[in-house]
Amino acid sequence: MAYIKSYRNQNYILPPNITDLFSEDHVCYLIEQITDDLDYSEFNEKYAGAGHPAYPPRIPLKLLLMASVDGVRGSRKIAKQSSENVVYIYLSEKTQPDFRTISDFRKDNKKLLKNVFLQLNKFALEKGLIDLSHIFTDGTSVKANANNRKTVDKETLEKLSKYIDEIIEEGIKVDDEEDKLYGDRGMHQLPEDLNDKEKRKPMVSKIVREINELMKEGKEEDVEKIKQNLDDIKQDMDKKGVKKYSFTDSDSRYMLNKKGKIELSYNAQLTVDKNGLIIANEVIQESDDRNQLVSNVNQVEENFDELPEDMKITADGGYENASELQELDNRGYDVYVPGKNLNSNKKFAKANFTYDEEKDIYVSPVGTILKNVGSYFNKKQNRRLTIYKETDAKSNDGKPLVIHALPEDKLLNRIKEKLRSKEGKEVYGLRKQTVETSIGDLKENRNFRSFLLRGIDKVKIEFCLACVAYNLVRINNLINKPPDMKMVAV
Numbered sequence: 365m366a367y368i369k370s371y372r373n374q375n376y377i378l379p380p381n382i383t384d385l386f387s388e389d390h391v392c393y394l395i396e397q398i399t400d401d402l403d404y405s406e407f408n409e410k411y412a413g414a415g416h417p418a419y420p421p422r423i424p425l426k427l428l429l430m431a432s433v434d435g436v437r438g439s440r441k442i443a444k445q446s447s448e449n450v451v452y453i454y455l456s457e458k459t460q461p462d463f464r465t466i467s468d469f470r471k472d473n474k475k476l477l478k479n480v481f482l483q484l485n486k487f488a489l490e491k492g493l494i495d496l497s498h499i500f501t502d503g504t505s506v507k508a509n510a511n512n513r514k515t516v517d518k519e520t521l522e523k524l525s526k527y528i529d530e531i532i533e534e535g536i537k538v539d540d541e542e543d544k545l546y547g548d549r550g551m552h553q554l555p556e557d558l559n560d561k562e563k564r565k566p567m568v569s570k571i572v573r574e575i576n577e578l579m580k581e582g583k584e585e586d587v588e589k590i591k592q593n594l595d596d597i598k599q600d601m602d603k604k605g606v607k608k609y610s611f612t613d614s615d616s617r618y619m620l621n622k623k624g625k626i627e628l629s630y631n632a633q634l635t636v637d638k639n640g641l642i643i644a645n646e647v648i649q650e651s652d653d654r655n656q657l658v659s660n661v662n663q664v665e666e667n668f669d670e671l672p673e674d675m676k677i678t679a680d681g682g683y684e685n686a687s688e689l690q691e692l693d694n695r696g697y698d699v700y701v702p703g704k705n706l707n708s709n710k711k712f713a714k715a716n717f718t719y720d721e722e723k724d725i726y727v728s729p730v731g732t733i734l735k736n737v738g739s740y741f742n743k744k745q746n747r748r749l750t751i752y753k754e755t756d757a758k759s760n761d762g763k764p765l766v767i768h769a770l771p772e773d774k775l776l777n778r779i780k781e782k783l784r785s786k787e788g789k790e791v792y793g794l795r796k797q798t799v800e801t802s803i804g805d806l807k808e809n810r811n812f813r814s815f816l817l818r819g820i821d822k823v824k825i826e827f828c829l830a831c832v833a834y835n836l837v838r839i840n841n842l843i844n845k846p847p848d849m850k851m852v853a854v
Contacts, residue, residue, distance in 0.1 A: 366603055375551055389844035391836055392451050393823040395429045398836075399483050402476070406741070419461050424456040424469040425476065435811035439467035471817065474825045481645070482667060482831050488641055488839050495638035496668065498676040500799035501660045501683065501743070503633045503653045504807070507814035508616035508823070510740030514567045515608045518601055520753045521594050524571060528591045531579055565652070567611055604649075615820040619651040630815065632827050635660045640798045641838055643667060645831040647824045651680040657693055674698050678795055686772035700792050702783055703776060714767055719777035726752045726767050734767055747771060806830055 369836040386392070399422045407421045430452060431442045443463040445452040470477075488494045562568050571590070578586045597609050610616055610628055619629040633656055635644040644663035649658065657679055665671060676698045684703035692699050710716070711729055718727045734752040740749050752767040782788040806812045810828045815823045 368416070369595040382450055382454050386454075389840070390427075390451065391433055391840040392430060392455055394836055394843070395433075395455065398480060398487060399426050401483060401487075402479060402645075417730065419459060419465060421469070421473075423456055423459060424461055424466050425473075425480070427452060427461065427466060428456055428470055429480070429828060429836065430623055431828050432810065433750050433836055435809065437816055439463040439470070442466050446750070450763070453548065454772055461471060470825060470829070471822055472608070474821065474828075477825055477828050477832070481828055481835075483644060484832060484839065485641070485667060488717070488835070491601070491839075491843065492629045493639060493644065493842050494641055496643075496664075496675060497672050498638040498678065498794065499643065499661075499664060500545075500637075500795050501633070501635045501657060501677070502799040502803060503631050503656065503682070504803050505619040505629040505651070506632045506647075506812065506823075507621070508610075508613045508628040508630055509815050509818050510610045510613035510616045512573075512627055513565065514626070516565065516567055516597075516611070517608050518598055520558070520562050520565070520568060521598050521601075521609070523562070524568070524575075525591055525598075526596050527572070528575060528587055529592075531575070531585055532587060613818040615649060615818075615823075617649050617651060628814060630820070630823055633660055634799065634802060634831060635664055636754060636799045636802050638794075638798065639842075640802055641835055642831045645828055647820065647827050649820060653679075654685045655688065657683040657685065658688045661692060661697070665753060676700060676791060678792055680795065686770070689779070690772055690775055699779060700788065701773070701779060712751045712765065715780075717767060719774070721774055721778065726769075728765055732765060734765055743771075753762045802834065806834055810834060 373520050384487060402422070402425075404421050408417075427442055427446055429438070431445065434440055436445065440463040442452075443461065443466055445462050447453070447455040469796065490498075508827065519817075552767045558568065575587055575590060578584075600614070601607075601609055604821065606617065608618060612630065616628040616630060617840075618626050619631065620626050629651075631644045631648045631651055633644075633648060633653075634642050637643050642661055644667060645661070646656075650656075655676070661677060671695045677692060678700040679701045683701050689699055689701060701849065716729045717734070719725075720727065724736050732754055734754045737751050739748050739750045746773070750769040754765055783792055785837070810830055810833060815826055817823055
């Protein structure tokens, strides 16, 4: 067997062109093209005048985009790549920004990264790669950069505030004599009304130790400041309606992930087009998707000048919200969102009745017709309900068949009938090939299983960057495929 000849110690006679070291269709060229078309006038004004020269903003931006494509997330690792990886050396234009420059650029330029996302989608639209005839929305929980153990609930905060009030009021000084009496400071010296679970919380123990130390040193003013901070946290919790406060990332919320584990997370929302390109992205603190469909569609409307009037919108059952679906229907969109009324195991459940909107009747599973016999105002629900009834028909328990229809039931019934049809099932089934695939790619191929940054504003930047990276790879693949291999809309 022969081996390929290598040249370990031989120098190049002439320095090679760095671009000869990677393929002609490398995604770095698309990154360069998109970043070159951006408006950097804001930076030009910021860095005008005397002072140490700054890196051109396109350089850290290109490095961040390339790193996101490669699933490299830490700023130190990105800085290392810019001195060792030929693609990063090319994109950095033979400069070597340090990790702090890259980290600060990522945190401080939400607007620019959003513009990259819009510029890339504009490019794709001009190339005919975006198909807005059908869009798909979904959300996924992404773990926050927060320690689940460094949290505290409102009740514990109140106990700690009470403890501070008591030791200040009694003038307690934790001195050597008390140490002799009560022993070394430990778990038994935590406030008596804290339960065992609260005492085991590292943050609770840390706060109490700090209070005791300050009281020992006679620094009551600093203890008062701690109490004020605790009161501010309680007010913030009341304002946000949260039950637990995270000291590492106060904007994160407890959410249930796909593995059935509850942890501090954010809800990452994204909308893709028919070809699987991400056309809208957002990060929210609510774990529930029910109020997010309209906001996702609004963002798509903002990002594109014109949308098809009969554009299809598909999302899973977590987005079922009658008022939101009605609003989108009023705009002329064709909505496919399954709900609770789609199917039921109970034979005479409302979900199993068929509604004929033209005749304004319900047909039971056994063919009985229920007619509109009037309406009444439901005080509890604060709205008017319509009664559909046929007294001659009996259910299994012998009672008359009656349906109390809500105002939104007409729309929900239309959606239900669409989803039950063969065409509707095919339309809804495209989710697996589009938005679900996009989420899988972000988490598995882009290594986006958790956030590195903290705070809602910063994680929005981080997620937007991941979405740009996803689109860069997909668009680059589409552009460089042979003509007979071009992706066709599914």
